[in-house]
Amino acid sequence: MKRKPRGRTYGYDTLKLLVQVWNLAGRPSGKYLAATMSIWLPKLEQHHELDGKRLTEHTRAQLLTVSGATIDRLLKPTRDGAQLVGLSGTKPGPLLRNLIQVRKAGDEHEKAPGFVEADLVLHCGPTLQGEFVHTLTVTDVFTGWTENMALKNGAHRWVIEAMTQIEARLPFPLVGLDTDNGGEFINHALIKWAGDRNLFFTRSRPYKSNDNAHVEQKNGDVVRRHAFHYRYNTTVELQLLNELYLLVRVRLNMFTATTKAVDWRSHKHGKKTRVYDKPRTPYQRVLKSGVLSAEKVAELDTVFEATNPAELTRQITAIQTRVITLATDKTRAITAAVSRAKTNEAGNQLSRAS
Template sequence: MATRHEITKKFAREYARANRAEKGAMLDALVETTGWTRDHARRAIRVAAARKGAARDVQRRPRPKKYSYDALIVLQEVWRLSGQPSGKYLAAVMDDTLERLVRFGELGKVAPRVRPEVLDELRSMSAATIDRYLKPHKDAAYPSALSGTKPSHILRSSIPTRTSMDEPITVPGFLELDTVAHCGHTLKGEFLRTLTATDPLTGWTMLRSIRNNAFLHVHGALEWITAQAPVPVAGVDFDNGSEFINWGVIAWCDDHDIPVTRARPYQHNDNAHVEQRNGDWVRKHAFRYRYETEAELALLNDLWALVMARKNHLLPCVKATGWTTTKAGRKKRIYDPPRTPYQRLLDAGVLDEKIRSRLETEHAALNPAKVTRAINKIQNQLIDLAAARTRGTRPAA
């Protein structure tokens, strides 16, 4: 063991100065000498380098930036105007987004920097590079929210369960449903809720805010969703909340010949698609404030119309297609290339001509920057209303 420590100490000094090819040769030699696996040899070199007397004082020359400062500034503006997506999704729609922003003249704020070579730089950026360049400008700090789901024992035993281990959905129109409580810091009293419906196959998602979880309001949201869905609803899946597992909702599904399934209690991965939309669509855009009034209800539904236009038409998503195994023997998910829900609907070939024509017209008219400005305007109104409520309930000094 002492000999191995000496060998790794020697390699650590050279490893810090070596290039990629030289590092690979050193690892091969160390593996052959010690009998370690390649991963263990790499870890041993890192440990040796961290010990006193190794290569702690050796610093590699920083890699020069590949992209210009102008490209970074324009990238920040494109990212902001397109709704602040992750690099994986922004890279997938970079060509389309740049074409729209240039066509609608929305890059005027950075117009002096928008040159053909700068646009070419943006188109050539990888997803990882986009994330690395935008890291200082991303705000990923969202506090945890309260849950308004109350387990319902009514009808539970008669509704079949659908788990994350079941066969994947292969037909568009199957919807995962869930509600988000806009309760702020307390579940006391009455507050607004948003019903989220997402198609796991295409990613197409619909949002509708309602007064509360009474059947009257849930029924109205379900009627709206079935009317707005681009394809007929082929089935619904929800959690064990009492807003769904009740005689009224089950009877409504029976009247519409819609099969019903439910997730297992406390197993959020069973309906992971709608849970992801709750965070990325609802919480990210409506924040975690408390909303109660009719004015806030109208604002939320106006906001969802814009969010649905941006997310369904302009921003891509990925879909898990299987599993693979890494070199270390660990299971790893495989995803398909990022595509927008709109593109996935077209690829499915299930749209009738009337709906297809309507969606194509809506898609062609979308201006990413205009949509973002409208979303920001409504968000500012919601912030002002939430702040006014806070001031109104603050105790007097």
């Protein structure tokens, strides 16, 4: 006897509401959306951002209990396609590397906020030639709290200026800094800056990106997701990116969940795998750490209570639209020119070989 198909658990109204929440939340994975649904849904209801006709006790209950795997399955048809691929422009700073302690993937995890990893993302488009905007990403290893700032270029003067501003933004004291081996970080000026603040300064091993896994992940999840892979090289684009990052920092740190590797475990065949804690927002992790003053806790709570995350997403989207409008044609023209140059060079090599 043929088995009767099981009916749908999640109806059309629940799906439409889920897509709406997912878009307003910045399109996170199902695992992280499920972990923050109890934050997003009450906030969106409070600010009347959801379709009132679809939001019933039944659909509300379904949204609050849907699993991450089911969210990914339901949202699969609506996900974005692939994006452009960026370039890496890290150049080593070998002369000072021996002065800075090496920090490796798997080293003991930090037990309190304040030790951060830093990296630069290049907004060069298809070529590293010329001057273009860089984004400095700074991520706290313990809480996942992340700050971004766009720089005119990769000169160490801009890196130090941005690090100073980011230090002031962090809700906790900065105690340590870990970077890759790029010359924008491994230089006398930044070493002095860290020394003046009595910061513990470490570096990763060359060509070992896992040593900076926390910030490397944010380069893709935060910078590329929000600023894309276009070429930015004007003052207007620089200003827009910094306006964008001020909005992103609130949504990311207050409303976006992350997981943290806390241990290892072995399978029955002896293979080791990471063990992660439950997804929580950096805001929740910072509060739980107990290192904040009462004034700082009140300040963060005020920001959280006053923020309409849906309006935040609309503002982010508006700036992204302006940035795309400014950079798309320029990036396409440069891409075409680079492609022609490569084709001509290949043709010249064939001619010389023959």
